[in-house]
Amino acid sequence: MSKAFTKESDADDEEPLSEPQLPAGAKNYMTPRGYALLKAEFDHLLKVERPQMVETVSWAASNGDRSENGDYIYGKKRLREIDRRLRYLTKRLDDPIVVDPATQQGLEQVFFGATVTVGEEDGSEHAYQIVGMDEADPAAGRISWVSPLARALVKARAGDVVRLQSPSGLREIDVLEVRYLMDSIPPALAGNE
Structure with missing residues (x-):
């Protein structure tokens, strides 16, 4: 049978979810900054991107043959991605x-x-903020509360030495300072709450 007469399912081209999943039974902790970022993304997708994509798909569908219509095919795929997110x-x-x-x-x-x-064995110092799973950005010094490093640091005090099993072996990390800073919300999002 020709491929032209077979129905392709929408699930065929879906990619597996790459979003971080909470451990079973865990609570969804986040900082005010993390909440504001997720809420802003949700609002943007729902109020801006999705309506624009629906309009594009509707226009592309009105052009006739959908099997070779790139705007229609891409638009439907993008709508599925937006809806999944x-x-x-x-x-x-x-x-x-x-x-x-x-x-x-x-x-x-x-x-x-x-x-x-923290102070590393090689003498270097790094600062990490323990944040929610969706706001983790190790390059910016924000680590998820479920990460191995954060779990090793929990309940430690300044002056403690914590041990962490890493892929390169056992590491000892000196806790130099513990602070609780004001969680800054990006200025562009401050008025959106």
Whole structure:
């Protein structure tokens, strides 16, 4: 049978989800900054991108033959991607536990929201903020609270040495400082709450 007469399912070209999944039974912790970023992305997808893509697909469908219509094919694929992301964001924004690091003043131990300065075995120092899974950005010093490093640091105090099993072997990390800083919301998002 010719391929022209077979129905291709929408699921054929879907990619597996790459979004981070919460551990079973875990709560969805996030900082105010992380919540604002996810909410802004949700609003943009729902109010701007999706309506534009629906309009493009509608226009492309009105042009006739859809089997070789690139605008239609790409538009349908992009709509599926947007809808998948909207479902994911809806789940994440459904029941978050927003923890503002600024409200945790005076804590000496490392918990969610802490900014921890550590000393590595090679003498280098790094600062990490423990944040929600969706706002993790290791290059910017924000690590997820479920990451091995964050789990090793939790409940440590300045002056403690923590051990971390890494792919390169056992590492010892000196906890130099524990701070709870104001969680800054990007200025472009500050008015969107």
